[in-house]
Amino acid sequence: MKLRLKPKQGARARAGAPWIYSNEVVMDQAAKALAPGSIVEIWGDDGVNLGTGYFNPHSLIAVRILRPRASAPIDEPFFAERITSALALRTKLFGKPHYRLIHGEADGLPGLIVDRFDDVFVVQSGTAGMDKLEPLWLGALARQFGPRAIVVKSDAPSRAHEGLKDDVRIAHGGIEGGVFVEESGVRFEIDPIGGQKTGWFFDQRDNREFLVRLAGGARVLDAYSYIGAFALSALKHNAGSALLVDSSEPALQRAASIAKSNDIKGADFRRADVFDALERLVTEQTFDIVSCDPPPFVRSRKDLETGAKAYRKLARLSAPLVAPGGILFLASCSHAISAERFQEECAIGINRAGRSARVVRMSGAAPDHPVHPMLPESAYLKALTYALD
Numbered sequence: 001m002k003l004r005l006k007p008k009q010g011a012r013a014r015a016g017a018p019w020i021y022s023n024e025v026v027m028d029q030a031a032k033a034l035a036p037g038s039i040v041e042i043w044g045d046d047g048v049n050l051g052t053g054y055f056n057p058h059s060l061i062a063v064r065i066l067r068p069r070a071s072a073p074i075d076e077p078f079f080a081e082r083i084t085s086a087l088a089l090r091t092k093l094f095g096k097p098h099y100r101l102i103h104g105e106a107d108g109l110p111g112l113i114v115d116r117f118d119d120v121f122v123v124q125s126g127t128a129g130m131d132k133l134e135p136l137w138l139g140a141l142a143r144q145f146g147p148r149a150i151v152v153k154s155d156a157p158s159r160a161h162e163g164l165k166d167d168v169r170i171a172h173g174g175i176e177g178g179v180f181v182e183e184s185g186v187r188f189e190i191d192p193i194g195g196q197k198t199g200w201f202f203d204q205r206d207n208r209e210f211l212v213r214l215a216g217g218a219r220v221l222d223a224y225s226y227i228g229a230f231a232l233s234a235l236k237h238n239a240g241s242a243l244l245v246d247s248s249e250p251a252l253q254r255a256a257s258i259a260k261s262n263d264i265k266g267a268d269f270r271r272a273d274v275f276d277a278l279e280r281l282v283t284e285q286t287f288d289i290v291s292c293d294p295p296p297f298v299r300s301r302k303d304l305e306t307g308a309k310a311y312r313k314l315a316r317l318s319a320p321l322v323a324p325g326g327i328l329f330l331a332s333c334s335h336a337i338s339a340e341r342f343q344e345e346c347a348i349g350i351n352r353a354g355r356s357a358r359v360v361r362m363s364g365a366a367p368d369h370p371v372h373p374m375l376p377e378s379a380y381l382k383a384l385t386y387a388l389d
């Protein structure tokens with residue numbers, strides 16, 4: 001099926017962007033009748049071929065281009081080619097097979113996320129097109145790697161915008177014997193079925209490693225700790241103590257199990273709402289390193305002002321817990337707040353806590369989360385490391 005753009009539309013796609021919005025497409029009856037996820041060729045009104053992709057007439061992003069400037073099949077060899085290219089980059093970047101293998105648009109596979117845990121692959125499909133193409137990417141992964149298991153963990157809230165329901169299952173093999181990732185000398189057992197996202201957050205890898213280098217002898221607070229990726233690594237590298245705070249009892253239980261299996265001492269665990277815990281802790285103790293890595297406070301543009309105030313509050317409540325000369329790490333994984341606004345809110349919060357600070361590091365996601373050059377807005381992770389006086 002060929003789709004055409006309205007006159008003078010598609011400027012970003014002509015410049016290489018992989019998205020075409022619904023208001024740019026001629027939505028005639030034939031287009032509206034296409035099933036979500038249908039493969040289409042997209043053409044400009046001037047006869048220029050913009051590429052082959054998949055189409056959802058009910059989505060704001062109507063077309064996601066898979067093969068730019070080409071009319072070519074979308075088949076298993078196509079996915080194998082994209083996977084091979086992504087693997088070559090990760091092999092250069094990392095010595096062990098623990099990384100995000102596919103990061104959507106930047107790896108030429110919009111709507112698809114693949115995290116690799118050695119011989120287990122956890123896949124997130126976020127669009128009707130990738131759901132429909134599952135036999136192809138599943139086959140390509142299975143043939144190329146011969147994995148022990150491929151887990152589908154497609155439960156992101158954004159799937160609702162594509163008219164999709166949650167889809168969580170083991171699509172290939174089995175995960176008996178556990179799924180593990182190694183970081184900073186710690187072996188973490190993850191839960192790809194019941195855990196958050198794919199069970200692990202590779203995006204914060206470099207930020208955790210930076211903080212771990214500062215952790216010798218430190219008293220550490222890991223707020224929104226999940227299964228303890230930062231705190232347990234810090235203890236492994238001679239932190240003096242670590243308090244892990246999270247609202248999820250199962251996550252804290254898993255963190256405690258990981259600490260035991262790695263013979264890591266000095267960890268305490270507190271199940272609580274983080275804001276409540278921060279307010280209580282200010283009367284109890286201070287820490288040399290405080291890390292706050294919350295879930296997204298700004299899930300969409302309509303949440304911006306409310307979410308921005310939440311980041312300000314987080315900074316205001318966490319800053320008093322940092323001992324003089326200590327480190328405060330604040331992160332946002334919200335797409336819908338800019339780096340500049342996030343930095344401003346954190347600065348206001350720290351100031352209102354009566355503390356002065358210096359930004360010693362501004363960072364984002366690890367390099368296995370590349371960014372498409374025409375989609376700078378997809379660089380969602382923002383992280384600030386402060387030295388507090």
